[in-house]
Amino acid sequence: MLGMNNLLINKYNVAGPRYTSYPTVPYWDVDTFSLKQWKWSLKQAFDESNDTEGISIYIHLPFCESLCTFCGCHKRITKRHEVETPYIAAVLKEWKLYCDLLEAKPIIKELHLGGGTPTFFSSENLEYLIKGIFRLANKASDCEMSFEGHPNNTTKDHLNTLYNLGFRRVSFGVQDYNETVQKTIHRVQPYENVKHVTELSREIGFTSVSHDLIFGLPFQNENHVQKTIEKTKILNPDRIAFYSYAHVPWIKGNGQRGFKDADLPTPESKRAQYELGKKALLEAGYLEIGMDHFALPTDGLYQAMIQNTLHRNFMGYTASKTKVMIGLGASSISDCWYGFSQNVKGIESYYSLVNEGVIPVQKGHILSNEDLIIRKHILNLMCHFKTDWKSSEMCFKALPNVLKRLEELEKDELIKIDENSIKMTSKGKPFVRNVCMAFDLLLQRKQPEKQLFSMTV
Structure with missing residues (x-):
């Protein structure tokens, strides 16, 4: 007979969002959205918050020299590095368009370089980009600057240059150290490469080094995860993202068609990989942060978690x-x-709009009052594993229906509900996405006709 964990997996392993936003992107009201609305709402939020909390900047650097078949990000595969200069020029033009709109000088509290592969770009070009951003903005005294580095191409020049510009956190994509898994996902990087850039980052002065690990990859098993965690513990990164592989080839196309569905672990095996990895990380002194994240004290x-300032957005946990992330x-x-x-995805379309002096937005969503309330509840659950409706501003008409949908999860001891609050149990934390789905009114009102999301387990 199946054990209780496997029974829960079979029961709750359904397609569902990862809730880096609410509403989730497939439920944005793109028909009524306009660039004019976006500008107005952005200006309102900026005027309310810039002086008190500053803003966040995310810069997408989409180029990679080779395709990783597990990747769900928007990217352009090329070995032609002459693409760097025109892309940076376009990003700085877009930034100028935003600064002209906002009028007051932005105060940047957080800046992150993501991709793609940010370290595809030369250190000189990255320096030119960052200096160009701050030429039109002020840096907050507690500004956190971070970037994603590829262990195979992050150089000492990259690390020195970005450190001197104010970067103190770097995240390296590791995924798994097993050679078969690495070859299948087209991401071959020896342990020695990860060790080198991790130690070099610390020597230079980076105060937070993060490793990204993934479970549920093709041909991956529990032994692979165990050995990857053992090697990770030796390097002792300050922060670890231990992600579930999101298999969505119907969205990402060729990138995730480099292997067969039959090559993927079963849901039970995938869950076992996570439980094994989590146990090993907790025993090594890491503490669980939100969903899929672990950090040293x-x-x-x-x-941020103990100070109740942990936040989640399209960059993940921060x-x-x-209030504003551009x-x-x-x-x-x-x-x-x-x-x-969301900006246009095509690089040529992006260039065209920016060069015409148009903020290159393709689609978006303006939140209703109901959206804003649900967004707060889902953020509370994703960041703190609890939420409440003690204040009137957290109440909404459909709450009784939400609580009814949660009855089965309460029977399975995944949550505890009292008169005006809900809290995830330790047993229930792996199913936090399922709890959020009960609050997701847009998802409940219109179930997708085809699968849009990865499986929750």
Whole structure:
């Protein structure tokens, strides 16, 4: 007979969002959205919050020299590095368009370089980009600057240059150390490469080094995860993202068609990989942060959790919250709390709009009052594993229906509900996405006709 964990897996392993936003992108009201609305809502949020909390900047650098078949990001595969200069020029033009709109000088509290592969770009070009951003903005005294580095091409020049510009956190994509798994996902990087860049980062002065690990990859098994965690513990990164592989080939096309569905672990095996990895990380002194994240007690992400400032947005979990996050570059998503927007995904289309003096937004969503309330509940659950409706501003008409949908999860001891609050149990934390789905009114009102999301387990 199946054990209780497997029974729960079979029961709750359904397609569902990862809730880096609410509403989730497939449920954005793109028909009524306009660039004019986006500008107005962004300006409102900026005027309310810039002086008190500053803003966040995310810059999408989409180029990679080779395709990783597990990747769900928007990217352009090329070995032609002459693409760097025109892309940076376009990003700085887009930033100028936003600064002209906002009028007051932005105060940047958080800046992150993502991709793609940010370290595809030369250190000189990255320096030119960052200096160009701050030429039109002020840096907050507690500004956190971070970037994603590829262990195979992050150089000492990259690390020195970005450190001197103010970067103190770097995240390296590791995924798994097993050679068969690495070859299948087209991401071959020896342990020695990861060890080198991790130690070099610390020598230079980076105060937070993060490793990204993934479970549920093709041909991956529990032994692979165990050995990857053992090697990770030797390097002792300050922060670890231990992600579930999101298999969505119907969205990402050729990138995730490099292997067969039959090559993937079963849901039971995938869950076992996570439980094994989690246990090993907790025994090594890491503490669980939100969903899929672990940090040492000295890391800023843990400090944010205990200080109740942990936040989640399109960059994942962050140690501080700003009302405004501006995404620059092709496909980037922006968030001004009252609305979301996403840039055009095609690089040529992006260039064309920016060169015409148009903020290159393709689609977006302006949140209703109901959206804003649900967004707060889902953020509370994703960041703190609890939420409440003690205040009138957290109440909404459909709450009784939400609580009814949660009855089965309460029977399975995954949550505890009292008169005006809900809290995830330790047993229930792996199913936090399922709890959020009960609050997701847009998902409940219109179930997708085809699968849009990865499986929750």
